[in-house]
Amino acid sequence: ERSDYVIIGGGTAGLTIAARLSEDPNVTVTVIEAGEDRTSDVEVLAPNLLTSLYSNPKYDWNYRTIPQVNANNHVLAHPRGKQLGGSSAINFLWWTHASQQDINNWGLLGNPNWSWNALQPFYRRSESYVQPSRKTVEDLDTGYIDPALHGQDGPVLNTFADIYLPFDEAWPRTYRALGLPPSSDPRDGLALGGYTNLINMDPKTRSRSYAATTYMRGAENRPNFKVITGAHVQRITFVDSGKRPRATGALYSTNGTTHQVKARKEVILSAGAFGSPQLLELSGIGNPDILKKYGIEILVANKNVGENLQDHAYVPIGYEVKEPGLFTLDDFANETLFNEEYEKYITNHTGLLATTSAMSGLLSLAQIQQNTTDDPLDLSKSIESICPDTKKTHTQTHLRPPHPSSQHDLLCASIDTEAIVQEFAFPSGINPQLSNDSSKLFLASTPGNFFSMQGVLEHPFSRGSVHIQSSDASEYPRIDPNYLSHPLDIKVLEAIALHLQAVAQTKPLSKLLVDGGRKYQPGYYALNASNVEGWVRDNLQSEYHPCGTAAMLPKEKGGVVDEKFRVYGVDGLRVVDASVFPLIPRANLQTLVYAVAERAVEFLREG
Numbered sequence: 133e134r135s136d137y138v139i140i141g142g143g144t145a146g147l148t149i150a151a152r153l154s155e156d157p158n159v160t161v162t163v164i165e166a167g168e169d170r171t172s173d174v175e176v177l178a179p180n181l182l183t184s185l186y187s188n189p190k191y192d193w194n195y196r197t198i199p200q201v202n203a204n205n206h207v208l209a210h211p212r213g214k215q216l217g218g219s220s221a222i223n224f225l226w227w228t229h230a231s232q233q234d235i236n237n238w239g240l241l242g243n244p245n246w247s248w249n250a251l252q253p254f255y256r257r258s259e260s261y262v263q264p265s266r267k268t269v270e271d272l273d274t275g276y277i278d279p280a281l282h283g284q285d286g287p288v289l290n291t292f293a294d295i296y297l298p299f300d301e302a303w304p305r306t307y308r309a310l311g312l313p314p315s316s317d318p319r320d321g322l323a324l325g326g327y328t329n330l331i332n333m334d335p336k337t338r339s340r341s342y343a344a345t346t347y348m349r350g351a352e353n354r355p356n357f358k359v360i361t362g363a364h365v366q367r368i369t370f371v372d373s374g375k376r377p378r379a380t381g382a383l384y385s386t387n388g389t390t391h392q393v394k395a396r397k398e399v400i401l402s403a404g405a406f407g408s409p410q411l412l413e414l415s416g417i418g419n420p421d422i423l424k425k426y427g428i429e430i431l432v433a434n435k436n437v438g439e440n441l442q443d444h445a446y447v448p449i450g451y452e453v454k455e456p457g458l459f460t461l462d463d464f465a466n467e468t469l470f471n472e473e474y475e476k477y478i479t480n481h482t483g484l485l486a487t488t489s490a491m492s493g494l495l496s497l498a499q500i501q502q503n504t505t506d507d508p509l510d511l512s513k514s515i516e517s518i519c520p521d522t523k524k525t526h527t528q529t530h531l532r533p534p535h536p537s538s539q540h541d542l543l544c545a546s547i548d549t550e551a552i553v554q555e556f557a558f559p560s561g562i563n564p565q566l567s568n569d570s571s572k573l574f575l576a577s578t579p580g581n582f583f584s585m586q587g588v589l590e591h592p593f594s595r596g597s598v599h600i601q602s603s604d605a606s607e608y609p610r611i612d613p614n615y616l617s618h619p620l621d622i623k624v625l626e627a628i629a630l631h632l633q634a635v636a637q638t639k640p641l642s643k644l645l646v647d648g649g650r651k652y653q654p655g656y657y658a659l660n661a662s663n664v665e666g667w668v669r670d671n672l673q674s675e676y677h678p679c680g681t682a683a684m685l686p687k688e689k690g691g692v693v694d695e696k697f698r699v700y701g702v703d704g705l706r707v708v709d710a711s712v713f714p715l716i717p718r719a720n721l722q723t724l725v726y727a728v729a730e731r732a733v734e735f736l737r738e739g
């Protein structure tokens with residue numbers, strides 16, 4: 133089999149690139165995807181069935197971290213989409229955006245022509261904003277949206293859910309009451325505050341709008357577009373003619389048989405933040421010590437492969453919900469009710485499966501410290517010791533762009549101005565002690581109705597790694613996010629947890645909770661300055677945003693790919709997916725993955 137481009141991984145980035153490249157009828161594209169096509173599967177399409185996908189091998193790779201030494205040795209499950217559309221097929225559907233500073237930082241780290249402004253057209257290319265009804269705007273208080281900022285004719289549809297619960301209506305009003313409404317539309321890369329997120333849902337069918345139902349749907353009937361599913365790539369193939377190795381294609385297995393696919397022009401690796409570094413190492417690109425250990429011939433020595441792993445970690449708090457009649461997702465345990473809702477969805481795309489909550493907020497450190505139920509934790513000493521001269525660094529990075537700043541400097545420089553936390557909520561319990569089992573994590577451990585709030589550390593200082601632990605592609609890599617290995621990450625999460633309590637005790641949200649937000653879900657308890665560190669360490673979770681493991685950076689600063697995603701040391705190979713993010717942005721990752729993939733298409737067309 134031979135085509136111009138071979139794309140490894142038919143996920144969020146992979147399908148975006150394949151669909152765009154195949155717009156040119158003279159270009160042939162083959163996508164190799166380990167999972168299957170689930171585009172007509174109701175479990176993928178119905179928004180509120182999303183947690184049923186986790187741990188199920190039909191949809192999810194179901195990775196696990198190694199025990200996290202700074203989080204009481206807990207193991208965290210890491211769902212990753214294993215199907216066409218990849219993780220866009222199993223995510224929470226939140227359509228959020230990075231900040232201007234997040235993307236400008238990528239440029240400041242030494243990537244020429246990377247800035248918020250340069251990325252704008254590519255963001256817009258992927259998205260179509262669908263205006264909700266006036267009633268939805270009023271109920272969910274979404275008047276902050278500025279339609280002019282949003283893409284209008286991209287494939288992925290985003291809008292607000294038009295079926296919602298009292299919690300969804302209370303959420304933005306609670307942030308208003310705290311003096312924390314969104315300062316503008318967060319799509320501008322600046323706004324902070326608490327609000328309702330957009331979700332990537334097709335409003336006509338109330339179904340998930342994701343890479344496979346959008347980009348792929350538009351391309352799949354083209355004769356120059358080919359997708360091979362159930363095909364697990366084992367390694368990338370190269371010719372090594374003496375000068376520089378050149379990628380020629382990939383070896384993949386289907387049902388135990390090995391096949392080869394060849395690329396006339398380029399191979400694009402889009403296997404995700406765990407899969408891409410794994411395949412680079414299996415193909416001889418990586419740290420020589422690791423490659424030698426597993427008997428892999430060294431093609432390019434680069435110790436940066438699989439390093440720089442970043443993720444969004446969060447701390448949860450759960451509350452009892454005031455009865456009677458307040459529906460929460462916990463009620464789906466009642467089979468009769470679930471079956472009724474399922475029937476409604478199947479017959480006319482309505483009911484409680486035809487929606488999902490998107491209560492969210494992005495807040496600065498000063499904002500979360502201005503209202504907590506306890507004495508606010510004083511973080512100034514911790515910040516001073518870690519970022520000794522924040523203001524000076526800030527000025528320097530802006531005086532000499534692209535200043536070869538370190539990630540550390542940039543994080544320090546924006547610690548006072550950027551979102552330190554994303555706060556979000558689920559109308560259901562979560563059981564944080566089951567972080568290693570994503571099929572049970574999002575269920576309460578006892579019967580009842582609960583409301584859980586999560587506070588996510590947006591710009592962590594901790595860095596982890598992902599590396600092979602076998603030369604066999606079917607063996608999962610060793611995943612060590614190294615959560616909480618940096619002392620400031622723990623301190624900030626403590627402050628975040630205390631702020632969540634204040635939110636729960638604020639009207640109108642508090643009116644929906646027992647004792648005005650003072651009665652916890654069993655297993656949770658009131659947090660204060662003395663017990664909060666223990667709580668953070670024992671209950672840490674992941675928002676499932678791994679990235680950075682094949683970073684776009686100068687090689688001497690930790691890079692695996694250059695600013696056009698070309699892998700250092702070889703020709704004809706790029707990595708394009710969340711692995712290339714050099715620094716994790718605020719909020720959720722998918723819009724940035726789509727934007728990065730759209731930009732990659734421009735680079736590929738340039739040749």
Ligand SMILES: Cc1cc2nc3c(=O)[nH]c(=O)nc-3n(C[C@H](O)[C@H](O)[C@H](O)COP(=O)(O)OP(=O)(O)OC[C@H]3O[C@@H](n4cnc5c(N)ncnc54)[C@H](O)[C@@H]3O)c2cc1C
Pocket residue numbers: 140141142143144145146164165166167210211212213214215216217218219220222223224225226227228363364365366402403404405407408411605675676677678708709710711720721722723725
């Ligand atoms: C549970 C969950 C919830 C999330 N919620 C949100 C959210 O609400 N909003 C948001 O913006 N972001 C969210 N994210 C993050 C976002 O969805 C991902 O960051 C993004 O989709 C990653 O895109 P990608 O292209 O890097 O990887 P993926 O989309 O995961 O694509 C990788 C593809 O490569 C395939 N693959 C891997 N290895 C091989 C191999 N060896 N051979 C063949 N194929 C292979 C995989 O099967 C997959 O299809 C969530 C993620 C998860 C997991």
